[in-house]
Amino acid sequence: MTxxxxxxxxxRAQALDLADLDRRLRERAREVHPDRFSRAPAPERARAAAxxxxxxAAHRALKDPLARAEAxxxxxxxxxxxxxxxxxxxxxQLAAREAIARGDGADARESARVALAGCERKxxxxxxxxxxxxxxxxxxxxxxxxxxxxxxxxAAGDPPATPRPGQDR
Amino acid sequence: xxxxxxVVDHVEHPRNVGSLDxxxxxxxxxxxxxxxxxxxxxxxxxxxxxGVIEEARFKTFGCGSAIAASSLVTEWVKGRTVxxxxxxxxxxxxxELALPPVKIHCSVLAEDAIHAAVADWKRKKGK
Numbered sequence: 001m002t003x004x005x006x007x008x009x010x011x012r013a014q015a016l017d018l019a020d021l022d023r024r025l026r027e028r029a030r031e032v033h034p035d036r037f038s039r040a041p042a043p044e045r046a047r048a049a050a051x052x053x054x055x056x057a058a059h060r061a062l063k064d065p066l067a068r069a070e071a072x073x074x075x076x077x078x079x080x081x082x083x084x085x086x087x088x089x090x091x092x093q094l095a096a097r098e099a100i101a102r103g104d105g106a107d108a109r110e111s112a113r114v115a116l117a118g119c120e121r122k123x124x125x126x127x128x129x130x131x132x133x134x135x136x137x138x139x140x141x142x143x144x145x146x147x148x149x150x151x152x153x154x155a156a157g158d159p160p161a162t163p164r165p166g167q168d169r
Numbered sequence: 170x171x172x173x174x175x176v177v178d179h180v181e182h183p184r185n186v187g188s189l190d191x192x193x194x195x196x197x198x199x200x201x202x203x204x205x206x207x208x209x210x211x212x213x214x215x216x217x218x219x220g221v222i223e224e225a226r227f228k229t230f231g232c233g234s235a236i237a238a239s240s241l242v243t244e245w246v247k248g249r250t251v252x253x254x255x256x257x258x259x260x261x262x263x264x265e266l267a268l269p270p271v272k273i274h275c276s277v278l279a280e281d282a283i284h285a286a287v288a289d290w291k292r293k294k295g296k
Binding site: 080081082083084085087089090091093094097098101144147148149150151152155 | 200201202204205206207208209211228230231274
């Protein structure tokens, strides 16, 4: 895969200043903006358009903490595909989903929010520069669990988390 | 995401939604989860003494493709022997529902659920 961190000139790390991320996108996207190439020869225009698309794709891959963790794991040659969540974890997920479907899911939602935040903290730790290869198994496990919590919260109608600038530092 | 007509049909009219008694020795329960998206799928089968699946139920919490895949396999496994059910492949499910590449994992999940349900039934039977 292409390296979204390199595309935006960032170190490969889970912890990230979102305001800085947005600023980097703005600065770099400006240089390849289609308006600046409207009178350029077609091949150059196409190159600029591709570069612009790549910058926005990199930004998307890094903005969401779970997508960012997935990108870091992919760069390390790891993936959540094939990971099997523990049976007890799935039982708990099923019970929580059923409670939400019954309209009785306030507790399930709250615990999912807390658990998701916990997973994100763990990912920041395990996917820090220098955390080492040994931390990757834990990071895969934390990302898988986070996906279930995030999926539950989406199903429960929770708005997607919109982190404040700098909050995710 | 544009769902195929078949997916839409299963989502709007899901077949065999619900639960069987997990404590019943003739019932096998498969509970699986998709690590990439967090979908949860429960598939249950009731198997006759002759090893034929008489009833199937599912509960899926996830996207339309996952719901359709599990709904479809509850229809497919009914009347088959457990061995025939194990032969159902995710590719057949994906083809039947015209799932796009990004949704193939939903059909994989349905196949996993069949295998988990049969394994649970076999474990109970001591086979």
